[in-house]
Amino acid sequence: MPLPGQPATFAALQAMQSLILSECLVGGVSPFAALSxxxxxxxxxxxxxxIGRPKDFKDAYLPQCCLWIPPDAETAALAGYAGxxxxxxxxxxxxxxxxxxDWYTGEQQILTIRDALWPVLLHHERLSGxxxxxxxxxGRPGHGLCYEQVSGNEYRCFDARWWVRQQxxxxxxxxx
Numbered sequence: 001m002p003l004p005g006q007p008a009t010f011a012a013l014q015a016m017q018s019l020i021l022s023e024c025l026v027g028g029v030s031p032f033a034a035l036s037x038x039x040x041x042x043x044x045x046x047x048x049x050x051i052g053r054p055k056d057f058k059d060a061y062l063p064q065c066c067l068w069i070p071p072d073a074e075t076a077a078l079a080g081y082a083g084x085x086x087x088x089x090x091x092x093x094x095x096x097x098x099x100x101x102d103w104y105t106g107e108q109q110i111l112t113i114r115d116a117l118w119p120v121l122l123h124h125e126r127l128s129g130x131x132x133x134x135x136x137x138x139g140r141p142g143h144g145l146c147y148e149q150v151s152g153n154e155y156r157c158f159d160a161r162w163w164v165r166q167q168x169x170x171x172x173x174x175x176x
Contacts, residue, residue, distance in 0.1 A: 004169070006168055007087050008134075012089075012127060013051045013069075015128070015134070017049050017050075018130070020067075024065075031116065032049050033047065035047065048064035052067075054066070062097055065094065065095045070090075084169055085169070088163065090140070091163075093159070110157070117158070133168050135166065139160060142159035144159060146158075
């Protein structure tokens, strides 16, 4: 089977997003906030599981999950002279909940979401085979339960990593 001709990083992030939306469930439903119809059309999802870190952090979209690749979280290499290339990245998976109105409810919410999210991160080797370049993936610990300040407000968070290894060919092989 021929390898793809380039990596598919955005497709890998979309696969993560899809897995989280379909399998990270609490009581059979997504624990993430429903998006407005205009934002659902813009982001292509009904619930607040974003690819990237939203520029405009909206409290109405809490709890939310962000999948993004931080600086220095990527590597790439050529494997031999046959033109096969590999790249690895480690996406941050961050969940935010609002604790300002009721800290105890927020604490229960973040723990419940974390417990529903870990099986998704650990279960899907190769992101369920949905991205042709992905040959391996793995959920890994990040900062775990933490607090993060956004626009002067402090939120309760859960932070994990989703490591991905991609493989593709470079057209014509490696030129010497």
